[in-house]
């Protein structure tokens with residue numbers, strides 16, 4: 184199994200993400216976590232960029248052990264001198280010198296021809312060699328460079344004693360086949376290529392950074408460069424966690440792996456996201472919130488039976504506690520039943536079906552049904568009164584210049600559906616008047632209260648009513664994301680309780696007679 188060296192550039196290329204600006208303390212904190220993650224090499228910044236960058240690189244260089252600490256430099260002596268200053272105190276320093284090689288960069292940015300690029304790079308490597316035993320040389324925009332010039336530049340870097348030669352697809356232009364082919368070509372055409380490590384450095388402009396990096400590994404790359412969460416210039420760099428987990432999960436295919444502490448991935452991702460302010464998308468591979476979350480019923484059923492039906496790696500591997508079965512409108516009975524058991528409720532089939540129907544109704548209205556929601560639904564369904572009346576729908580019209588009007592449709596125990604409309608002093612009053620027309624009952628609303636049983640804008644509202652008839656009072660309870668719906672459900676529940684209580688009382692009187 185071939186070892187792939189991990190060169191983390193979160194603190195340099197990652198920090199080049201627009202809007203990201205890490206101070207020294209934040210860089211050192213991330214550096215310590217990268218050390219715990221077990222990366223091999225850490226690019227701490229670009230010392231020539233500013234005195235602050237130089238100081239930050241120096242702080243990182245002094246703070247971490249057992250990691251090669253790197254500073255980036257243009258092919259200019261003042262930049263190389265800045266790296267030398269910044270890496271004072273580093274246990275294992277390395278300089279990373281770069282120069283663009285593509286026709287576009289040669290002509291329009293550097294205004295150099297090939298010969299001048301070659302000579303400038305050679306002079307820079309020789310100058311760096313006076314101070315550093317470890318030198319990485321990058322051919323910026325290698326992805327758009329002529330193959331023959333790539334070979335010429337890499338031959339030069341090998342001859343001048345570079346330890347690593349990095350082949351950036353700087354603008355994320357290539358496909359996996361093309362990028363992998365560059366490594367194949369260099370391996371076959373550069374003299375003494377085995378005297379250096381070849382490195383892959385990809386950007387995600389076309390969403391192919393991870394695939395390109397893996398293609399480079401399949402074609403002989405010894406090192407991969409990337410960032411945590413894939414942050415970086417424009418659409419970002421290769422995400423290190425994706426490479427690490429691809430090699431771990433598909434060892435039999437890649438025959439290569441990193442030596443990262445995979446269980447530190449989740450923690451590292453959270454820290455980098457927090458300190459850089461770069462939010463990780465929910466669907467981000469490996470570290471996104473949904474990466475180990477399942478909502479659809481068929482998936483949840485499969486997961487409950489055998490996790491490998493829908494998970495090719497375990498959340499524990501990256502340091503997460505467990506997979507999440509998210510209850511929502513796509514969930515099925517199996518996951519619903521399991522969650523109720525976790526909450527302490529084992530319902531019989533009929534009660535479960537009733538509660539499941541209530542859950543689905545709720546799930547149609549909410550993004551995610553939380554445990555509190557479930558408890559509210561279950562506890563409402565656990566009311567013992569049979570449903571003489573079952574609310575099917577309500578329709579309310581309200582305006583501060585019109586009379587509130589409500590229309591209700593209620594199923595009765597004998598299988599009929601009754602629809603009534605009424606006005607009221609307010610929406611709830613209109614609803615209750617319409618329900619009274621259906622039931623024909625004369626009850627007094629003795630008390631009405633409402634509270635939120637869950638959190639957020641789509642929180643569940645719970646309404647409690649006390650209905651009184653002939654000195655007999657009962658409580659009704661209703662839960663819904665809409666307070667008018669909860670009010671109607673509570674009133675109908677109270678009516679059912681009242682009828683049940685009256686029946687029980689009558690039975691008792693009959694028995695006593």
Ligand SMILES: CC(=O)SCCNC(=O)CCNC(=O)[C@H](O)C(C)(C)COP(=O)(O)OP(=O)(O)OC[C@H]1O[C@@H](n2cnc3c(N)ncnc32)[C@H](O)[C@@H]1OP(=O)(O)O
Pocket residue numbers: 196199229231232233256257258259281282283292293323353416
């Ligand atoms: C692909 C990458 O991510 S490369 C790294 C990108 N990171 C950064 O740019 C870090 C922040 N940058 C900076 O702070 C500044 O650009 C500095 C300090 C590096 C240079 O600032 P300035 O001297 O003002 O130059 P400026 O940024 O305007 O232009 C860059 C100059 O460097 C030259 N240059 C660019 N790359 C290289 C290189 N690898 N080697 C030598 N010269 C280079 C350009 O040709 C240009 O030179 P010119 O002004 O003679 O035309």
Ligand SMILES: CC(C)C(=O)C(=O)O
Pocket residue numbers: 196281321322323324349351352353354384386
């Ligand atoms: C400096 C080099 C390695 C780089 O960041 C790029 O080319 O993307």
